[in-house]
Amino acid sequence: MTKIYNKITIKNPYVAVVGGGTGGHIFPAQSLCEILTRQNHNVLYITDKRGQAFHEKPKNTHMFILDLPRYRPGIMGKIAIATRTLIEITYVTWKFMLSRPSLVIGFGGYPSFPPLFAALILGIPYMLHEQNAYAGRVTRWLAPWAQSITTIFRFTKGLREKDRKKIVQTGNPIRDTIKQVWKKSPYKPPHKTIHLFAVGGSQGARIFSTTLTKAIIKLPKELQKRLQITQQCRPEHIKKAQECYKKAGLKVNLAPFFKDMAAEYKKAHLVISRAGASTVTELTAVGRPALLIPLPTAMDDHQMHNALTLSEKKASWYMRQSDVTPESLAKKIEEILKSPKDLEKTAENLHNLKMEDADKALTEAVEAVLNKTHRVKK
Structure with a gap:
């Protein structure tokens, strides 16, 4: 198994940002990491091996890699993913118990599930960022306990009415x-x-x-x-x-x-x-x-x-x-x-569908959750 912290000790308090799988989940997660570090937050970036391969580690962040297999169709593929996911949930839960984040922010894709579920188990506040017009599975599953759900589209579908009340339209952070x-x-x-x-x-x-x-x-x-x-x-x-x-x-x-x-x-x-x-x-x-x-x-x-x-x-x-x-x-x-x-x-x-200043809108949504739960000191 890939060691999560790679011998890095991150200072408390810190924010954990999770994004893995494909570029649609990885790139905005990396962008948020860099934005938060510029604002002097301690940030832990959690991704999988594909996320590690896409780009070098976001500047001034700590990082660990989840050891998850790529999705494969068929019963054996599902068993492999379920088994590995359970192992990773256990491992991340243990690490979060040793060094508890103030907030976990998930950017979707199945690699985001173990850290988000670990946060749910431990009562750690988390928020979800949904990039698609139809909410993905991880967002739909974990929305009931999320503090906030940030989205690109005003009309994101697939969420229950009570979960839709948590939506804050921010757009997706992109390169300057x-x-x-x-x-x-x-x-x-x-x-x-x-x-x-x-x-x-x-x-x-x-x-x-x-x-x-x-x-x-x-x-x-x-x-x-x-x-x-x-x-x-x-x-x-x-x-x-x-x-x-x-x-x-x-x-x-x-x-x-x-x-x-x-x-x-x-x-x-x-x-x-x-x-x-x-x-x-x-x-x-x-x-x-x-x-x-x-x-x-x-x-x-x-x-x-x-x-x-x-x-x-x-x-x-x-x-x-x-x-x-x-x-x-x-x-x-x-x-x-x-x-x-x-x-x-x-x-x-x-x-005309673009979101003005998505970076600012998303970081304001993060700060709102931090203020609502436990304020992260900078």
Whole structure:
């Protein structure tokens, strides 16, 4: 088992921030850690091995890694997760007894369950941050005992009425560079060159490496000539995609990961992406129109709920992955790009859904809970 504190002794009082699994849970948790440490709080960041791999430890925080297996379908996978989760609950409970946090803040995903459940057992106050339009399982299960539930959407679904009274809409904390995109470069529809930005999320996506490439090749030649494509591809698919695009004479930038997302968003006239929480938050902030292809295996189908919510507000387009073929995707892209006015209006609708100063709103919600329970001294 990975040792939780890694021989680090954290000073009391402290706040524990929990985020693991996928980028939608990890990135906002890391952002909050850095915000709280800037305000002189002692912070313990709890994540799993995937969270550790995504990014280096947030600055000035202590950290421990939960030893949890990745989700696997089938009875054996469920038994493995249940067994490991029980072990981790026991271990975290023991550690919290030795060094009791003043507050535990969970960002969803099943890796957040052991620390939150340990907090519930020990009577430690906790709050939940829900990034999706439909509340995830951990949020739904633990909402009755939470001090507060912060959300991105005003209309988060899946919670009982009495739990909805705990909702504080804060938005999702995002990087400063992303916040600056709209301020410095409000959306302008394409005239000649069309910048297409395709990104498959923190886990990457085969469909963005293969099917999208085939779809673009099927677009009318006149439209192809106007395209400049920046596309996320899995490393094993890059060479083949490059060959296809070179044969078609298209300008492309292919990579497994883009460090400067702000620069790519700034150029984009249309984004093609998944519909995870972090992606949706960034899209509302930068105000770039998007064609969303929700991940069908996402827990509780939360990405589809996100896509439907934006579509209902005329703030994006979406396609179910089961409906995506090179032909259908090419048709949809062509349909979207033929109307610059629709692109501009969709960008405005999307940007209007953003939350101003989510960092401040979320930290104020945290401070409110700390004041309500036991004030953390700085």
